[in-house]
Amino acid sequence: MKILITGGAGYIGSHTLIELYNSGYNFIVYDNLLNSSKEAIKRVEKIINKDIIFIEGDIRDTLKLKELFSKYSIDSVIHFAGLKSVAESVSNPLEYYDNNILGTLNLLKVMKEFNCKKIVFSSSATVYGDPATTPILENFPVGGTTNPYGTSKYMIERILEDLYISDNSFKIAILRYFNPVGAHESGALGEDPNGIPNNLMPFIAQTAVGKREYLSVFGSDYDTHDGTGVRDYIHVVDLAYGHVKAIDYLNNSNKIKPLIVNLGTGIGYSVLDVLKAFEKASGKRIPYKIVDRRVGDIAKCYADTSYAKEVLGWKAKKTLAQMCEDSWKWQSNNPDGYGI
Ligand code: NAD
């Protein structure tokens, strides 16, 4: 039996392949390489010393998905595939809804047809919108999203919940990631954003390596310990292991309601905290300028992680220093990412 990993060539997917392999799971990867490179798969193969079954394809391609399910015996899916840029989703909402929503609907229909009823879905803390308080618990209100990307995650959560209501033999885990950062400790695998990074950690890493002149700090007048935005940064390898625990959970439970769980560290760090930690890890000075707030940003977002511990037996272990060290190792070894 195999796990189908959609979007498995991407940043979080590629790290998850290693953790799944280390835990004895078999998988195949399906990715259209829209935001990733085959080189990531090659590097994973080198790390685990094993060939990976990789199929290039789109989750909206029904025929190709059906071929895949006919050829391999797939009993579960980890569904990473999707578009993830907040800014792009605002300027191109139709493309985002098409890829994320239609893609997921298509995947779910094919899964149902082939009686494959276990799915782990990549959701996001963005579904909480601007929370009234922090830390954020799973039962906080959701849906107050401020951009099509976030709305697509919220809609998919609702679709999965409705699917379960219609057929309670589906086993569903919805993982709400906080801010994934860092890279594999080998320095061979990491985040390779297209163009100018939108996210903080890759922008800092590219500034440290000399590709960007300075970091623009978006606002210093938030109600936080130093005025800059606070987030829950989680090492991508910890996050990847969370998927192994989610698959274990689905495999070991009988009929269960959709599991909804936060994956974060529970610690909030500010932009300047991250900047200082990165300077320490890299030994580089990182120039920065305080600029206006970024539209749509919130002051504070960090998880209550007690449910993940209780239900999955999972807790993030890696520190901010390790996140920065591994990010730096990846960035300095691969200043142009996978180079493609
Ligand atoms: P990523 O872009 O690196 O990986 C997504 C992968 O999906 C890419 O390899 C891309 O080529 C592939 N893909 C996109 N559309 C596809 C399609 N229609 N068919 C097949 N493959 C397709 O992103 P990531 O950071 O690894 O994120 C993985 C998932 O986690 C995404 O669903 C994302 O929305 C979600 N998520 C990410 C973050 C984050 O900050 N990185 C936070 C919360 C949630």
Ligand code: UDP
């Ligand atoms: N941020 C920043 N400069 C940047 C990118 C991000 O100051 O170039 C800040 C942003 O305002 C937020 C934090 O860093 O407070 C994390 O931003 P990111 O885009 O990585 O994650 P998200 O806002 O989606 O949680």
